[in-house]
Amino acid sequence: MFGFSFGNRKAKTAQTAKERLQILLAHERGDGSSNPDFLPMLQREILEVIRRHMQIDGDAVDIRMERGDERSSLEINIDLPGAGSISSVPRR
Amino acid sequence: MFGFSFGNRKAKTAQTAKERLQILLAHERGDGSSNPDFLPMLQREILEVIRRHMQIDGDAVDIRMERGDERSSLEINIDLPGAGSISSVPRR
Numbered sequence: 575m576f577g578f579s580f581g582n583r584k585a586k587t588a589q590t591a592k593e594r595l596q597i598l599l600a601h602e603r604g605d606g607s608s609n610p611d612f613l614p615m616l617q618r619e620i621l622e623v624i625r626r627h628m629q630i631d632g633d634a635v636d637i638r639m640e641r642g643d644e645r646s647s648l649e650i651n652i653d654l655p656g657a658g659s660i661s662s663v664p665r666r
Numbered sequence: 667m668f669g670f671s672f673g674n675r676k677a678k679t680a681q682t683a684k685e686r687l688q689i690l691l692a693h694e695r696g697d698g699s700s701n702p703d704f705l706p707m708l709q710r711e712i713l714e715v716i717r718r719h720m721q722i723d724g725d726a727v728d729i730r731m732e733r734g735d736e737r738s739s740l741e742i743n744i745d746l747p748g749a750g751s752i753s754s755v756p757r758r
Contacts (some may be wrong), residue, residue: 593701598690609685609746616715623711627704654701 593654595624600647611641613648620650629655685746687716692739703733705740712742721747 597620601612617637624630636651689712693704709729716722728743 593696594692594694595704596690596692596694598688600686600688602686602688604685612687612719615719619715620712623708623715627707 595652595654597650597652598647599650600645602645604644611646613639613646617648617650624652631655687742687744687746689742689744690739691742692737694737696736703738705731705738709740709742716744723747 599613599616599620603609603611617639621635630652634653634655638649640647691705691708691712695701695703709731713727722744726745726747730741732739
């Protein structure tokens with residue numbers, strides 16, 4: 575349907591592989607759909623969800639978006655901070 | 667990094683292509699990370715985000731998860747209801 579793959583953004587370097595989270599979103603709107611492009615809002619809200627569970631620096635987040643008439647896609651790559659940084663309980 | 671692709675889940679049928687949202691999440695934890703598997707929580711919260719913007723039937727959501735020692739991945743496929751069903755303003 576969307577035909578792009580995660581692929582190897584960076585080959586696994588000699589030092590211990592960093593912890594990473596990758597999110598791919600694709601919204602295929604079909605012919606003549608009048609629905610708005612949903613991804614920009616989804617991007618904001620997903621990053622909010624993640625930030626509730628861990629501290630992420632701005633420069634650790636890499637976002638790429640492609641927008642077409644019938645289909646838009648969004649790739650979010652996040653280099654995660656070290657061990658013990660993810661809490662399964664939201665930070666308040 | 668994760669090496670799987672969206673791919674064509676269902677070839678485009680003769681009738682108008684349905685509107686779809688696909689979400690792929692991959693969490694690569696690196697060697698010896700003590701961080702918890704983050705994807706089950708992310709799955710719940712992302713579905714909550716989406717449901718705030720549109721009505722989705724349970725059977726319109728297809729979820730596949732793969733869990734490994736160093737890497738887990740999650741694929742969420744959502745067949746979206748017809749035109750005009752997505753609101754860019756959250757439903758209360």
